[in-house]
Structures are given as C-alpha cells and as structure tokens.
Amino acid sequence: MSDKLLDPPCAALGRLPAALVLLLAAASAFSVANVYYAQPLLDAIARDFSISLAAVGMVIAVTQLGCALALLLVVPLGDRLNRHRLLAGQLLGLIAALLLVGWAPSAPWLLVGMMLVGLLGTAMTQGLIAFAAALAPPQERGRVVGAAQGGVVLGLLLARTLSGALADVGGWRTVYFFSAGVTLVLLPILSRLLPAPRTVPSTLSYPALLGSMLSLLLHDRTLQIRGMLALLMFGAFSLFWSSLVLPLSRPPFNFTHAAVGAFGLVGAVGALAAVRAGHLADRGLGQTASGACLLLLTLAWLPLGLLGSGLVWLVAGIVLLDLAGQAIHVLNQSMIFSAHPQSHSRLVACYMLFYAVGSGLGAFAGTHVYAWAGWSGVCWLGAGVSLSALLFWRLTLRGMPDAAGKG
Template sequence: MARHPGAVTTGAESLSATPRFPLTRGVALLFAVACGTAVANVYFAQPLLVTLGRDFSIGTATVGAVVSLTQLGYGLGLFFLVPLGDLLDRRRLVVGQLLLLAAALAAVGTADNVALLLVGLAAVGSLAVVTQTLVAFAASLAPSAARGRAVGLVTSGVVTGILLARTVSGLLADLAGWRSVYLSSAAVACVLALTLHRLLPSGVSAAPAAGGYGRLLRSTVTLFVRERLLRLRALFALLIFAAFSALWSSVALPLSAPPLSLSHTEIGAFGLAGAAGALAATAAGRLNDRGFSQRTTGIGLALLTVSWLPLALTRHSLWALAAGVIVLDLAVQAVHVTNQTLIYALHPEAGSRLIGGYMVFYSIGSASGAVTATALYAVAGWTAVCALGAGFSSLALLLWALTRRGTPNAPTAAAG
C-alpha cells in the first residue's frame, strides 16, 4: 500500500493492500444497518427529555445534561476504543462492543435514580462508537476509487439510524413507557452481535504495534498535530454538529409545551422529515469521488445556515419545522460524508484513528450544542435557540470561505 508523505508509523498501520473480503453492495448494506442500529442509541433520549426530567426531577435548564453525557461518553469512546480497529481483529472488536452496549442499555432501562441513569447513558455513548469502527472497517475494504461511495452508503445507514431513533423512541415510549426503548434496544444489540459474528470476515486487523495500545493512542494525537486537513475538517464537524444538536436536543421542549402539546410519537415523527439526509450522504459520496469536495462543503454549509430561517417559525407552523429539518439534515450529512472521505484518504492504514480523532470533535460539538441550547431555551425561548444554531452554522461557513484555497478538493488514488 502506498504511504502518504509524512505518514505516522506506529507498527500497527500495515493492512493488506488487497482486502481479503470484498465490500459488495450487500455487505455495505449490512454495515449500514449495523451502524444505524448502534448509533440510534445515542439519540433515543432526545424526544424523552421532558419525561426523563419529570421522572428523575431534572430541571428544564439542566435536562440537556442527559444528552450531553451520552455525547461525552461517545467522545471518550472515540478516542480510547475506535483506534483499536487499527490493532485488533475487527470482527471480535465489533461483536465485543455490541455485547457491552447491550449491558449498558439494560442498565439504563432499569435505572432507579438519576446517578445510575446518567452513568448508564455515558456508558451507552462510549460503546455506541462501534458505529465508527464499522465505518473505518468498510472504508478499509473498499477500493480507493469507490471509497467515497462506500463511506456514503454506510453513512446513509448512520443517518437513517439517527433519524429513526427519535421516531422509534417516541412510539415505544407512548406504547410501553420510556424504559422499553432501552430494554428493546439491548435485545436488538444482542441479535446484531450474533449476526455480525457469523457474517463479518475474521482476521481483518493491522499488524501488532511496537509499543502496543499506548503508542496507538499517541499516534492519534500526532496525526492530528501533523495534518492540517484533519484539524480543519474536525472544526467543521464540531460546528455543524453543535448546530445539529442544538436543534434536536431542544426541539422537544417547545413541541411538548402548549399550545402544541405534541405526544412522544408526534415529536419523534419529525425525525422522518430528515430522512432526506440519508440521500445526501450517498450523493455526497459520489460527488467526492468525482472531485467536488470543496463545492459540496460550501453548498452544504450555506444550506445549513439558511435552514434556521424556517426552523425559527416552529411555534407557528409545523410545516416550517419539517422544511427546516429536511434542509438541515441534508446539509449536515453532506458535509459529514465529505469530511470522512477526505480524512480517511490521508492515511488509509490509520483509518480508525483518523475517523476516531475526527469524531471526537463531532462529540464535543454535539454535547456543547445540547447543553447550551436547553439552558438557553430555559431563559430566552426558542428564538434564542435558533439564533444559536444559526451562529454555529454561519461560523462554519465563514471558516470554509477563509480556508478553501490551498485545501485538498478530493481524495486521490495515491492516497488509497
């Protein structure tokens, strides 16, 4: 495998140049389903915030901590667990994480006090990073010329999982209570673990590292310090997911309050409006393979900024909310797929570390957006939340405008 100039060598970076297991469309769809199911666990709480706040006596200004702790746990998992994909047998890693995720979900579903709830949610977040292990796994199996499409297809599963999480969560909560959401998901995680154990290729891993796990983690930091493109795309991730989380972590508050007073199911159904984001993920992957990464990023960030105009009208029109959700999710996923495709191409042999390091900033952005939006809603209302989201989006667009010259436009064959 060709090594990108300046690549960080750890001894754990040598994957076979020819994958033993071809990434057919069917296998990619399996990855997409597994990713979507796992990542959904991070977002189940969003339509349930009002109910969780009532059951555990959490105030409106601090209920965003429920989402933020899950995201912070996700960030820790991204740094400490995802890099293991460059060191260990990936099938065993994926299956092991899913089984531990099932245990954490069961703990949340049976929690009888707020401390156990929050610890359990943090554990769920840290183990749900199996999603990123699978994204890096899929990228390593795809040929370089089709890597954008592969990442786009798998990421479409992630997008669908994120959006359906709210719908499923709201529906199950109305039918059988909020605990059924997490207990059902624990059972699904066990089924997934068995299915992937039977179907994923074994023995796909990197060579043993000199210095082992500690050096692997240090190399993640070294990659971030050396690669300007990684730093830039990580900042994009922080800002776009701060905006994304500002919406989805707080929108249940005005929707559940008078005069709208929507149910869990009705609130969760708005996740379906963003299903177009899955289409954006696949389309963005194709555009990246054709060399339009910068253009895709700019258009996506412009749309993200504009989306807050209809979102600001949520209290007056649910149609405006639906339109804003569609545009926002399209924009976020287009930029997200572009980011992942570009950074993976820097050092394919260190793909898990690159994607894990990048996603740490996604997690920081999501956590920041959640806690800031809910606190702001408590003191200033929905209009202030929309101003916050528009601010994050505008800052990302400004950053793109200032840095687009001299930044790589698309992955090259040599990089893969």
C-alpha cells in the first residue's frame, strides 16, 4: 500500500482534510460491521445448525474471543510495521474469513469462521482508529478520533439493519458473501488514498512490543480506569443488543430480521454524540461528560424494561443507550491517547481488551438470562451493570491523572 505523506499545507495548518477524516470513518464503519452482523441473525443460525437459544450466544462469544486475540497479537503491530501493508494483509484475511462463514457446513466450522471474522475485523477497525490518532495533530485528536469512532458507531448499528434485510432476502449466509465483496472493493481504495502517519515506527522486537502492553496495563492509570468503564459499559451494551432479537421475533411482535435490524437505525444518533464527545474531550470536559453519560446509560434501562407497554418505549431506550454508550467510548479513547504518541496501536489494543471481555460476557449472559428470566431479567441485569459503571467512575475520580481527568 502507499506510503505517501500528508500534503505540506495540511501539516502546516495542523489539521486533516475533511475527505480523509471521512474516509477513515467510512472504512471503520465497514470493518466493524463484520463483527456485529450476527446479532439479529441468532435465531436463524440456531435453527440452521440446531443450536439451542441458550447456547447460540456462543456465536457472539467466540467472535469476541477473536477480537481479544486480535487485540493481543495483531493490533500492536501497527506501532512497529508499515501500517499500509499490515492493513492490506488484514483485508485479504478478512475476505477469506467471511467466505468461510458463508460456506460453513457445520457448527464447528461456523465458530472457527466467526472467530476469524472477530479477529480480522477487530484488527482492521482498531488499526484504523490508531491510524487516525497517529495522523491527527494533538489539538484536534479528539475530533478526528471521534469522527472515526462515529464511523464505528454507524457500522455497528447499521450492521444489524443491513444483515436483517439481506437475511430476509437471501438467508443469513448472504450477509457474509455480501460483506466479502464490499471488503474486496475497499482494499484498493484504502491502498490509494491513505497517507503515511507522522509517528516514527517503534524499533522494539515483537516479543518486547507485546511485553510493553503488559507494562501499559500495569502502570497507565488512565488506561486502567477508562478500560474498566469500557468493560462495564460494553457489557451492558452487548447484553441488550444480543438479546433483543429473542423477544421481538416471538409473539406478540413476530418481527422479521429486517424489522429487528431496523432498530439499529434508531441508535444512529449515537454517532453524532460520539463526534461531539471528542470536542468535549479536547476542551478538557471529559470527566464531566463521562458522569452525565454514565447516568444516562443507567436511566436508559427504564424505558427498555417497558417493552411490553409499547415499542415507543423501546425506541426511547435505544436512543438513550446508544447515545450514552458511544459518547463514553469516544471520551475513553480521547483520554488514553493523550500520552505515548508512539504507542497508539498498543494503547487501543489494551483498551479494547476491556471492551472484548465486556462484550463477550454481555452476549453470553444476555441469552442465558433471557432463557431463565425473560426480558425483564435482561433489563434488571443491564441496569445493575450500568449503575456499577457510574459508581466506579465516581469512586475513581481522584485517581485519574490531571492531564486526562480535567473537567
């Protein structure tokens, strides 16, 4: 892939061209969508492979296992290797993984394919986030990372809508064949248009690179605190989205996959919140915004729990949940990127390990709790996890470093 540098005028002005920021956001959206296509398809996958409703959450959990492996073993390479060549290899591998899922003849092959999709889709997505942070000058890093994360939000939410619509037309396997084609188109576009980042690659060996991640986890206080907030927040987020298809696909709703996936459109306002949150972090208001968003995340479960009283409550709850959750995600990343300019890939990998653990546990718990206690049980658990995140934020306010914890 190309190694061209940023144009001098852009560097002199201390800003990235809007078209480049848009490209990073769009590429992030397409890559992250692969990790979430399966969520509104779980009932169809369960029928196709004769998997119980309680156990089908393993499809999401094994995807998150792939995410964790990517964060541990692949994403940190962005600090050491040529980012363009690394990204090209990830795109080619992702195409192969998507085709494997589409052709999977049995449940074991499906799980292997989903793990690889989680691994490669996550590696590409987080590589692009770190790429955006490396390209952006410090004074607008929150804005650029927020824009890229806005693309991730749109990809995450629209993935459910797109996969539901495609599944209704051609079955759930069509979703993965379609995505393989989109990824193939994306490869030459990124190869031609992405510039080289400003940062100098690390000279650490691969084992030392991985070892430095442990050092960051053990000693970077901002990473520790914001990472735990991410674990709790994404646990609640995954718990909701992994379980939603189960009540909506049954009486009295009997919604199609396309209809269930369409609820992802409701949460698209979260992408706008994510961009705005980056601006707040740049102004030193990250902690104030974090407290407000965590409170909103907790309150969102009240209307979500009223699903039986009407869909309007579900819509209101989704707006609150996605707005709060994605804003927190951007605030977290803006804060952890405030130091260590040569470690952005490792920082995002460490941070997203918390995310992967939370998402995997949320998906696993959501389907099991629904089978045991129904939708009300899911909402009570989600509210408890969200409240725990709010309390943790309050208790750790004094422990945040000054540079990251202003506001």
